[in-house]
Amino acid sequence: ELKVEQNPLFLSMQEGKNYTIYCNYSTTSDRLYWYRQDPGKSLESLFVLLSNGAVKQEGRLMASLDTKARLSTLHITAAVHDLSATYFCAVDPYSGNTPLVFGKGTRLSVIA
Amino acid sequence: AAGVIQSPRHLIKEKRETATLKCYPIPRHDTVYWYQQGPGQDPQFLISFYEKMQSDKGSIPDRFSAQQFSDYHSELNMSSLELGDSALYFCASSLLGLEYGYTFGSGTRLTVV
Structure with missing residues (x-):
């Protein structure tokens, strides 16, 4: 059974600081997704990582994928309050249109 | 661009009642997924359909059933509702071979009282 582990589960960080969220998974999949969720809202797609070594950046967020280590990271640069949300990584276990398995999520709170 | 449409947005039901949630996937997407988030x-993951046939089954209770219709919309039917069924229910759609991932709907918030 595929396991997806995120850490930390809770993160309180000051504005302007940098931090990294980690996502480990237990299968050989090369398809990993990052989503953002605000309270009571839908899952907003942030990054789609489809190969080993993939790196994508959008604003203050950068995601990478190392399929050999079965590890993805979501790096936050110079955090701002608007980034406060829950971030989920999710893995497509069979690398093709199969149900995503989610991590437990990282609840990020950016404080002044 | 068209998104995944779910209805209703909010639903309040009493214990032991029945609820039906609807999902309209992105046009031409061939796979629909249902998720429950407490x-x-x-x-x-609850259940998925590929080209109107059930493709995968997750932790869906026997009290729940789902189907996908000829127009590709899907319905999740929930009977004998329990307090623990209160959750956000998301539908997502994807297209095999299209590499931009899965698009989620806005969700239905079900409250069982």
Whole structure:
């Protein structure tokens, strides 16, 4: 059974600081997704990582994928309050249109 | 661009009642997924359909059933509702071979009282 582990589960960080969220998974999949969720809202797609070594950046967020280590990271640069949300990584276990398995999520709170 | 449409947005039901949630996937997407998300939890996969046929089954209770119709919309039917069924229910769609991932709908918040 595929396991997806995120850490930390809770993160309180000051504005302007940098931090990294980690996502480990237990299968050989090369398809990993990052989503953002605000309270009571839908899952907003942030990054789609489809190969080993993939790196994508959008604003203050950068995601990478190392399929050999079965590890993805979501790096936050110079955090701002608007980034406060829950971030989920999710893995497509069979690398093709199969149900995503989610991590437990990282609840990020950016404080002044 | 068209998104995944879910209805209703909110639903309040009493215990032992029945609820039906609807999902309209992105046009031409061939796969629909249903997820349940309890408060403070990660989304849990319930069931999926590929080209109107059930393709995968997750932790869906026997009290729940789902189907996908000829126009590709899907319905999740929930009977004998329990307090623990209160959750956000998401539908997502994807297209095999299209590499931009899965698009989620806005969700239906079900409250069982």
